[in-house]
Amino acid sequence: RFFAGAPTRDQAKRIFWADLKAMTKPFWMGTPSESELTIRLVTGSEIVVLGMDKPERIEGSPVDRLVVDELANVKQGAWDRHLYPALATTGRLGRAYLLGVPRPGEQFDALAKLAKDPTATEYAYHNWSSERIVGPKAWAEAKRRRDPIVFAQEWEGKRVSVEGRAYYSFATEHNARTLAYDSRLPLLFSFDFNRSPGVA
Numbered sequence: 001r002f003f004a005g006a007p008t009r010d011q012a013k014r015i016f017w018a019d020l021k022a023m024t025k026p027f028w029m030g031t032p033s034e035s036e037l038t039i040r041l042v043t044g045s046e047i048v049v050l051g052m053d054k055p056e057r058i059e060g061s062p063v064d065r066l067v068v069d070e071l072a073n074v075k076q077g078a079w080d081r082h083l084y085p086a087l088a089t090t091g092r093l094g095r096a097y098l099l100g101v102p103r104p105g106e107q108f109d110a111l112a113k114l115a116k117d118p119t120a121t122e123y124a125y126h127n128w129s130s131e132r133i134v135g136p137k138a139w140a141e142a143k144r145r146r147d148p149i150v151f152a153q154e155w156e157g158k159r160v161s162v163e164g165r166a167y168y169s170f171a172t173e174h175n176a177r178t179l180a181y182d183s184r185l186p187l188l189f190s191f192d193f194n195r196s197p198g199v200a
Contacts, residue, residue, distance in 0.1 A: 002047045002065040003058055007073040009051030013037060015069050016049045055082040062089035066096040071111075072103040079107055102127065102159040112159055127157040 004020065006012035021032055024039055024047065032039040037049035050057050052068060055078035063086040068074060079098075087094035098111060115125035131139050134155075142155050152158045181187075192199040 001061060001063050002045065003063055003067070004047070004049045005052045005055075005058070005066070005068045005074075006070050007051065007075075008053050009037075009049075011070065012049050012051050016067075020047055020049065052078055058082055058086045062092045063087050063094045064092065065094060067099065068096070069099045071098045071100040072105045072108045073100070074107070076105070076107050079111060101154055102157060103153060104160075109159075127159075129156040131155075 004012060004016040006015050017037060020039060024041060027041045027043065029040045029042045039047040041047070052074045055075060058066070059082060066083060066087060068083070083096065087096055100108070102108065102112065111123075112125055114120050115123040117123070134142070139155070143151055146155070149160050153160045189200045
């Protein structure tokens with residue numbers, strides 16, 4: 001059993017349905033069900049496209065393969081409560097491919113951290129940018145016009161942490177420099193949050 005999901009049923013259908021039908025047509029056992037978004041194959045396999053707005057839909061039978069796109073927008077807790085258990089049938093362990101733009105979110109962050117842990121050998125983390133997909137002109141325009149954090153996240157596929165920053169796009173390499181004191185000019189100080197030590 002193979003499941004392809006996205007945050008909503010309509011989104012999952014848009015992303016997967018036409019491609020899955022085209023790829024599997026020579027192996028259909030009957031006509032795919034448009035109402036159930038299910039393809040049954042002559043091998044006995046079943047492919048189901050579903051929305052993750054109710055992730056419990058996946059429960060009930062073993063799941064051999066699962067692909068979920070736009071994971072950052074899937075309900076918090078879906079992985080631990082519904083998806084992972086459906087893949088963990090004894091003697092029939094399934095695999096999952098969890099995709100999406102690395103937007104901030106507790107569930108996505110926890111899985112990304114786990115996948116980057118060298119001791120968690122059953123997980124892997126991969127990322128790629130959209131540079132080769134969108135073309136050089138669109139890439140250059142996006143890089144020039146977009147906020148650096150948004151560009152890194154949405155276009156370069158990077159996990160960007162802005163946690164604990166008052167000015168989220170601050171980076172020492174391009175926001176700080178050494179200046180020489182010029183006694184002809186006034187000095188202005190701005191103190192940050194009135195906390196000790198005083199940072200100006």
